[in-house]
Amino acid sequence: MHSQRHTPASHDVPGSDDATHAMIDLGRWLFYDPRLSANEHIACASCHRQELGFSDGHATPVGVTGMPLPRNAPGLFNSAELPALTWADPARTRLAQQVAHALFATQPPEMGAAGNERAILERLRADPAYPPRFAAAFPADADPVAWPRVIEALAAFAGSLSARDTPYDRAVYQGDDDAMTPEARRGMALFFSPGLACGRCHVDIVPPDRATPPRWSDLAYLATGAGRSADRGLAQITGDPSDAYRFRVPPLRNVAVTAPYMHDGSLPTLDAVVRFYESGGRAGAGAEPERLAARHPLVAGFVLSDDERRDLIAFLHALTDERALRAPEFADPFAAPE
Numbered sequence: 001m002h003s004q005r006h007t008p009a010s011h012d013v014p015g016s017d018d019a020t021h022a023m024i025d026l027g028r029w030l031f032y033d034p035r036l037s038a039n040e041h042i043a044c045a046s047c048h049r050q051e052l053g054f055s056d057g058h059a060t061p062v063g064v065t066g067m068p069l070p071r072n073a074p075g076l077f078n079s080a081e082l083p084a085l086t087w088a089d090p091a092r093t094r095l096a097q098q099v100a101h102a103l104f105a106t107q108p109p110e111m112g113a114a115g116n117e118r119a120i121l122e123r124l125r126a127d128p129a130y131p132p133r134f135a136a137a138f139p140a141d142a143d144p145v146a147w148p149r150v151i152e153a154l155a156a157f158a159g160s161l162s163a164r165d166t167p168y169d170r171a172v173y174q175g176d177d178d179a180m181t182p183e184a185r186r187g188m189a190l191f192f193s194p195g196l197a198c199g200r201c202h203v204d205i206v207p208p209d210r211a212t213p214p215r216w217s218d219l220a221y222l223a224t225g226a227g228r229s230a231d232r233g234l235a236q237i238t239g240d241p242s243d244a245y246r247f248r249v250p251p252l253r254n255v256a257v258t259a260p261y262m263h264d265g266s267l268p269t270l271d272a273v274v275r276f277y278e279s280g281g282r283a284g285a286g287a288e289p290e291r292l293a294a295r296h297p298l299v300a301g302f303v304l305s306d307d308e309r310r311d312l313i314a315f316l317h318a319l320t321d322e323r324a325l326r327a328p329e330f331a332d333p334f335a336a337p338e
């Protein structure tokens, strides 16, 4: 299962003509607009906040009806580059699929648009600002204020969320040796060391010598032992017991701002994540034998001094694009109308 090839979500990434700009702009307004939800209280941005890398700061979020969602809300930066979306569904390859899920899912509902389709479109039509934005984004449409276009525009905005201007990227790709602090550089060496092996799985982070990392598609879903819930990860989709407790290897850019961590948000800080790996993937005394048995052999435990642990965490902080967390082109347009 884990060696299956995926179609990258990147075909949702828009080009650069005027209609495309208009589509991304429309998508930004819709992303921050709670009128898209059943009770007009929840926007995409309720669970995906820019300053948190478009995660939400909670272990697991609550949908429009107050029902909790089973999994942590991941950050959205660079998600168009991922081979598949969500923590454990290899078939969810397109941003538009995930957008439609957020809008129309009922088990449990996220935004609760199902059953309210006409009322929500009427809200958008009644706001004099929206019809011209839809018309600019979809100039060939006779009646562009329609659900397929809402979904397309939201996917275009999500696909535009790129955040790669990090100290790590400046050091590795631009040869700027001063971009990373000495602590972060020591932490990077630990990250790629055979004893810790972080870099063997987290393939969006490439070694400083730019050696070819393993392919994401080969590693997409692995078991670390993390988690406290009954969620069996990839096995819930495939039904294959050997897929139990496998989750997508998450991208680590901007990870310092997307706490809490893991598919169920069960580890509150990066310090807790590192200690979890130090212990060989034992998340507390109560870990079930089945979950422990599923762990990948690379999650075997190791010993760190306090200084080394600090260095490793400093490296994880060097993966943050500070500008993108405040970039006006990704920010709430209702808060600062242009």
Ligand code: HEC
Pocket (backbone or CB within 6 Å): 031, 042, 043, 044, 045, 046, 047, 048, 061, 062, 063, 064, 069, 071, 072, 073, 074, 075, 076, 079, 082, 084, 085, 086, 087, 088, 095, 098, 099, 102, 103, 110, 111, 154, 155, 158
């Ligand atoms: C109630 C909270 C909530 C709302 C509202 C919400 N999301 Fe999400 N989003 C999540 C959760 C939770 C996940 C992870 C789901 C999973 O792994 O099964 C997710 C996953 C995603 C992903 C995949 C990210 C990745 O790394 O795989 C994208 C893209 C996304 N959401 C975009 C949106 C958009 C666009 C909207 C608005 C239409 C939206 N979300 C509304 C909670 C929410």
Ligand code: HEC
Pocket (backbone or CB within 6 Å): 191, 196, 197, 198, 199, 200, 201, 202, 221, 222, 223, 224, 225, 226, 227, 247, 248, 249, 250, 251, 252, 255, 258, 260, 261, 262, 263, 264, 270, 273, 274, 277, 296, 298, 299, 312
């Ligand atoms: C066997 C492959 C593997 C190894 C080795 C590994 N990871 Fe992970 N990592 C994963 C997977 C899979 C997840 C998601 C687990 C889950 O959600 O249940 C994860 C999750 C994480 C997260 C949480 C990300 C988030 O968005 O919630 C961080 C941080 C992290 N790993 C850092 C590290 C560090 C640091 C090391 C080395 C000490 C390491 N990983 C070693 C596969 C691995």
